[in-house]
Amino acid sequence: MTIHDPGFSDTGTTWIGHRRGSTPYLRIQITMMLAGIATFAQLYAPQAILPQISEAFGVTTAESSLMISMSTGGLALAVVPWSLVADRIGRKRTISIAVLSATILGILTTLMPTFELALALRFLEGIALGGVPAVAMAYINEEIHKLDAAAAVGTFIAGNTIGGLTGRLISGPVAEFSGSWHFGFLAVSALSAVASVLFIVLSPRPQGFTPMGSDNSIGASMRMTLRNAWAHLRNPALVALYVQPFLLMGGFVAVYNYLGYHLTDAPFLLPVWVSSLVFLAYLAGTVSSPAAGRLAGRYGRKRVKLVFDAITAVGLLIMAVPNLIAIVAGLIVFTAAFFGSHSVASGWAAALPEFGRAQSTALYNLWYYIGSSVIGFVGGLFYQQAGWLALLGLVGGLYAVAYLVAIIALPGRRKA
Secondary structure (H helix, E strand, O other): OOOOOOOEOOOOOOEOOEOOOOHHHHHHHHHHHHHHHHHHHHHHHHHHHHHHHHHHHOOOHHHHOHHHHHHHHHHHHHHHHHHHHHHHHOHHHHHHHHHHHHHHHHHHHOOOOOHHHHHHHHHHHHHHHOHHHHHHHHHHHHHEOOOOHHHHHHHHHHHHHHHHHHHHHHHHHHHHHHOOHHHHHHHHHHHHHHHHHHHHHHOOOOOOOOOOOOHHHHHHHHHHHHHHHHHHOOOHHHHHHHHHHHHHHHHHHHHHHHHHHHHHOOOOOOOHHHHHHHHHHHHHHHHHHHHHHHHHHHHOHHHHHHHHHHHHHHHHHHHOOOOHHHHHHHHHHHHHHHHHHHHHHHHHHHHOOOOOHHHHHHHHHHHHHHHHHHHHHHHHHHHHHHOHHHHHHHHHHHHHHHHHHHHHHOOOOOOO
């Protein structure tokens, strides 16, 4: 008797994807988490060691944040090109190339003698890292049965959160105890190298991918992408939705960028390795994201998003209190509310348009990372000129604008 792969239909000829409970499904879940860790650990590793980077290169507070802004900017610009590459060479191969090349570039960054060269390498590293978020969802939906894909997507997002947290928690203490930011970077690169190799070795051979044929197919794909994107940018509701990640993520990254400076300066004077522990607040987003999704399904996306956005204001106000416990508590509230709002908005970007949903998701992610790059840097100008309260005031103002745009332009829940 012939035993068919669990991902094939009963006839053994039609690919329908791996089902939950099968070994390939488990391997894809594990390896996509590893890909998320390899990507986001490297992307946000500098955030915990910006004071050391500033001191080592003799640059200002705002300039040091360019170590993050350059990489997130490169990632934003690379997402669409990587998706076109993946249409030709395959999703697994694209992810493998992306994470390995990014790891090599991360190691080379520590060898750069000047700040400008380090920034150039970080920009290239961001371009390389763009290959993972560009194709991860397509890879999961091609290889896993449609009834089980959502759980695998959740695992990948969990890997993103764990990666961002791990990169911060490793780089800070290692840099503190070694006396050099270089070793903090190298420790994260070593983790990413292991995760990258495990992804390549453990992920099953792709079976759901169909490569593009001729070069004309790429041209047609690009024309369709541009046509759909232009149509979305003329839709007021979608534009309002894309404004959300630009302002909200920008403010979120600004707070996390300069929190380390605030906690290592007077009156707190915390060691870097202790201040790095506050990044554990990131785990609040792991809890709030799925909860926000469930609430949005019950009460409507707009209502739930506005509630979470209002809670972020509460978190900012608590962080304005000059007390370490209050700052940590406010950060937890702020982080949980941000990820709740982001979870609702990101899903909305794919659900709202009647066509070109992939392009809508790409535009949402594009403005998400552009906001991270631009406002993450501008926040440093406020912090170094006027301090922590000025930074919180900037973020609060940006969130107020996003709130007003959401109230005015985002559609309410449709009645049955």
